Amino acid sequence: MRSTMETSSRVSALKRRLQTGLSSQADRPLVEIVRRNWADYIVVVLSVVLVVFTATTSDVFFKQRNLSNLLRQIVPNGLISLGMLIVILTGGIDLSVGSVVALAGILAAGLQHDMPLLAAILLALLAGVVAGAANGVLVARFKLAPFIVTLATMGAIRGLVYVYSDTPQSPTNPAFRKILGGFVGGFVGPVAVAAVIMIACYPIIWLFLNRTPSGRAIYAIGGNEEAVRLAGINVGRQIVVSYVLSGLFAAIAGVLLAARLGISQPSLGSGYELDAIAAAVIGGAILGGGGGSVVGTFGGVLVLGLINNLLNLYNVQSYYQQILKGAIILFAVLARRKK
Numbered sequence: 048m049r050s051t052m053e054t055s056s057r058v059s060a061l062k063r064r065l066q067t068g069l070s071s072q073a074d075r076p077l078v079e080i081v082r083r084n085w086a087d088y089i090v091v092v093l094s095v096v097l098v099v100f101t102a103t104t105s106d107v108f109f110k111q112r113n114l115s116n117l118l119r120q121i122v123p124n125g126l127i128s129l130g131m132l133i134v135i136l137t138g139g140i141d142l143s144v145g146s147v148v149a150l151a152g153i154l155a156a157g158l159q160h161d162m163p164l165l166a167a168i169l170l171a172l173l174a175g176v177v178a179g180a181a182n183g184v185l186v187a188r189f190k191l192a193p194f195i196v197t198l199a200t201m202g203a204i205r206g207l208v209y210v211y212s213d214t215p216q217s218p219t220n221p222a223f224r225k226i227l228g229g230f231v232g233g234f235v236g237p238v239a240v241a242a243v244i245m246i247a248c249y250p251i252i253w254l255f256l257n258r259t260p261s262g263r264a265i266y267a268i269g270g271n272e273e274a275v276r277l278a279g280i281n282v283g284r285q286i287v288v289s290y291v292l293s294g295l296f297a298a299i300a301g302v303l304l305a306a307r308l309g310i311s312q313p314s315l316g317s318g319y320e321l322d323a324i325a326a327a328v329i330g331g332a333i334l335g336g337g338g339g340s341v342v343g344t345f346g347g348v349l350v351l352g353l354i355n356n357l358l359n360l361y362n363v364q365s366y367y368q369q370i371l372k373g374a375i376i377l378f379a380v381l382a383r384r385k386k
Contacts, residue, residue, distance in 0.1 A: 097354065126248060
């Protein structure tokens with residue numbers, strides 16, 4: 048009887064949070080919030096140290112060209128990480144994002160030979176949505192482990208890319224590179240159109256997660272899926288939505304990357320899932336669900352971008368960057384593990 052009353056109380060509290068949009072952190076004492084978020088403060092300090100160190104040891108870091116390139120280079124990871132965050136909030140993971148990047152990129156470039164540019168881009172984005180929906184249905188409807196599902200679709204989608212074309216595809220419409228791969232005027236100089244699109248996506252997803260019933264449900268599912276189900280929410284539908292958004296953002300990243308490079312290869316996007324997971328966990332996401340934020344994820348993307356930029360300025364080999372990213376993921380997961 049007592050456990051039934053406790054369960055009913057938790058469900059009632061969850062319903063109130065979903066209705067009012069209050070996060071679980073709002074109900075915690077300040078001391079507990081500070082104690083659990085100590086890793087976030089370390090990330091902030093690390094970012095400041097990186098900027099100061101790079102600025103004092105390199106003459107080109109604060110030059111407009113380097114800052115413009117930095118912002119342009121973080122666009123793919125910024126978009127993919129945003130979708131990855133949504134999936135992680137539900138307690139899932141999406142390892143197929145790199146393959147979706149390749150699929151969308153090669154379709155956007157290759158389909159221009161046979162149809163108008165806008166139609167080619169829309170079909171490329173639709174392919175990402177379909178891939179995400181397939182992942183979501185397999186996870187939500189058949190109760191399969193997200194790691195296994197997305198690992199399988201990662202290979203399957205990459206195979207589809209090679210079936211479509213085992214050679215690089217170049218866009219035929221010059222507007223593709225000129226518009227999506229071009230620049231617009233900014234306060235401090237030209238800003239990449241792709242960067243503007245990426246930055247615009249962050250407040251949209253922040254509003255979705257914090258101001259809509261579906262977004263609040265996604266947050267709650269990672270904390271206590273059973274309580275969300277008892278509250279009368281369709282958990283499966285919200286999980287599918289999260290994977291669809293992940294596939295969509297990976298597809299947008301693929302299209303923008305193809306426009307920036309002027310060519311799309313079947314191997315495009317390889318290893319991007321590691322960067323996305325790293326950015327999300329650096330920004331506060333808890334693997335297994337129950338924590339994470341849009342603002343934190345954007346911070347994680349910037350931290351990784353700063354690290355890559357710093358190592359590139361000092362001509363550090365790329366494999367050292369991979370070692371560092373792996374170490375960062377381990378630290379972030381250990382620091383935010385559930386007690």
